[in-house]
Amino acid sequence: MCEELAKHYHAILEGLGEDPQREGLLDTPMRAAKAMQYLCNGYEKNLDEVVNNALFESSSEEMVIVRDIELYSLCEHHLLPFIGKAHVAYIPTGKVIGLSKVARIVDMYARRLQIQENLTRQIADAVMSVTQASGVGVVIEAKHMCMMMRGVEKQNSVMTSSAMLGSFRSSVNTRQEFLQLIRGH
Structure with a gap:
């Protein structure tokens, strides 16, 4: 190939x-x-391989956040990079996922031709599917070279996207706690 x-x-x-x-x-x-x-090696990976059974019993029912996960992806419209960070949170219901697996999930989807909106949702759906959490929240902040190097050439623009599932969608307090914790750093 x-x-x-x-x-x-x-x-x-x-x-x-x-x-x-x-x-x-x-x-x-x-x-x-x-x-x-x-x-684009994310096409060669699947969720089961990436997670590799790294789920562990836990009585924790408190929010778990992995913040500032670097991501590098390619815009599917121009094949130009977008670069940023993902913040991923979930509320466990008996199982927690290995910490590095959250970053590997981000990478698996980011290493495909993407738009940020879809990437955000794919990560959230994957974490929800694997952990069976009561809720998942994902926020991605990224700079898009397709907007910086061509077209409108806006050098300081940052796109923020979010996906809130389960209790992160239904509970304003849960969503607010997540957003405050990722912004409070």
């Missing part, structure tokens, strides 16, 4: 008026193909 992608990058370079045989570009098609495969 990498060789096929490299052929396309070679054609893109030619389409831009570049000489793919120029010294600095000789290996660029293959490097770009490998980079794109890495940036």
